Amino acid sequence: MADFIPVNEPLLDGNEKKYLNECIDTGWISSEGPFVKKFEAEFAQTVGRKHAITVCNGSVALDAAVVALNIQAGDEVILPTFTIISCGAAIVRAGGIPIVVDCDPVTWNMDVNQIEAKITPKTKAIMVVHIYGLPVDMKPVLEIAKKHGLKIIEDAAEMHGQTYRGQPCGGFGDISTFSFYPNKHVTTGEGGMIVTDDDSLAEKCRSLRNLCFQPQRRFIHEELGWNFRFTNLQAAVGLAQLERLPEFVQRKRKMGAIYTELLSDIPQLELPLVKTDYADNIYWVYGMVLKDEVPFDAAEAMERLRKKSIGTRPFFWGMHEQPVFHKMGLLKDVSCPVSERLSRRGFYIPSGLALTEEQMQQVAMAVKELFN
Incomplete structure (x- = not known):
């Protein structure tokens, strides 16, 4: 019988070992290490965003994005039904209500023609999810969001290196997210990224991923966050992947x-x-x-x-x-x-x-x- 061909095997034959050895030799293995900042800066540049915030996976990137946008109990968020559970879960965990649209039979992406009919006074955001290989047609979505004053959360987990009309995917949301699971074009084993051009959203996400510690009075908390931190080891692998x-x-x-x-x-x-x-x-x-x-x-x-x-x-x-x-x-x-x-x-x-x-x-x- 022929050898089993797995559904996915990552390619790790670049600078991954070199950078990982550097982490071990220097002792920088936690989220405090220098590769984290470097990876964030390089990634932000790659997708043309001002801020990039690493987190421990793509699912929690969505959790933080939803909370950062202040989606609360009873708020409605429109999203494609055809996507991973993480998208709906992030909305529901924040107390929001997922409102789904069907997908296009040919691109497999959300049918953007169905969005506007789903908007109510409770709608706060549209969560766009690019599926499998082709991006969502963003122009009409952006027009609808602008017309109705809605935020856009863009899940670009599967879109590393993809563009929409020449602009990088991950560059369209008020807040956008990526995943670095082993089957992605850039992997860190587990890991995720939040990107945005909004200074206050970026600050909020950095706080949320780090237990909402305060700069001056570290262990006094005004808000509840999570420990969604990303390690220097992961960032070392990510940087080597991003180079390619x-x-x-x-x-x-x-x-x-x-x-x-x-x-x-x-x-x-x-x-x-x-x-x-x-x-x-x-x-x-x-x-x-x-x-x-x-x-x-x-x-x-x-x-x-x-x-x-x-x-x-x-x-x-x-x-x-x-x-x-x-x-x-x-x-x-x-x-x-x-x-x-x-x-x-x-x-x-x-x-x-x-x-x-x-x-x-x-x-x-x-x-x-x-x-x-």
Whole structure:
């Protein structure tokens, strides 16, 4: 049997070891170390923002962003239903109410044409989440937010190196967030980043991630924060990764093109859109959707691929179908048919930066055999 091909394997053959050794040799391993500030500065520059604040993962970046924007009990936040639970959870934990929109069947991103109808006097923000490889069409979202006086939280967790009409993703929100989980284009193992141009929001996020210690009277607290700090060790890895971001983006696009060529003659599959008029796909992951005439679903396809030593992951399960939110009385009787279909018929195949062309051919062969 062929060696198992994992769904993701990061590429760590740059300066990672060198910088980590520097942390160990100097003893700087905590959040106080010099790599943290350096990584924040380089990252802010990469996405064209004034401030970048490291945190321990992408999910807590959203928690801090929501609290920094003062989303409180009863405030409504509009977001895509088709995204990771972290997005809805951040709103709910702050006491807010998630209001979901369905997604576009081709880009898999939130359907921006559905946003305005969901706005009420309680709406405080729109949470934009760029999905899998293509960004959300931001121009109409920005216009709606301006017209209604709403804040934008931009989750760019999957968009390292991607642009919208030439401007870096992560550059559009009042506050924007990133993740550095191992499957991201820039990884630190675990980790996240908050970016903003607003001085007071940046100060608030720095305070929130550090237990709201006060500069003069450290152990007297006016507010409750969290310990969301990020270590010098993580920052060392992140800096080494960030140095190679343009190369990684190029590599991902090449991988996407290879997969598309290998799989485009399978009539039973819907493959990722190569580009829109505002962005070329960055293929954070290479997803596919089984057409309706295929007699099995994604779960069955993934199980068959596992037996052929191919790692896969299912697509997101919509916020409006999450049992945890239903138990809280949220998002009941909501219908989002596009998301429901994608959740059941979509999955992605090995997409990590360390994947070889030979492995991609093996994966494509196994996918083709699903339909024989």
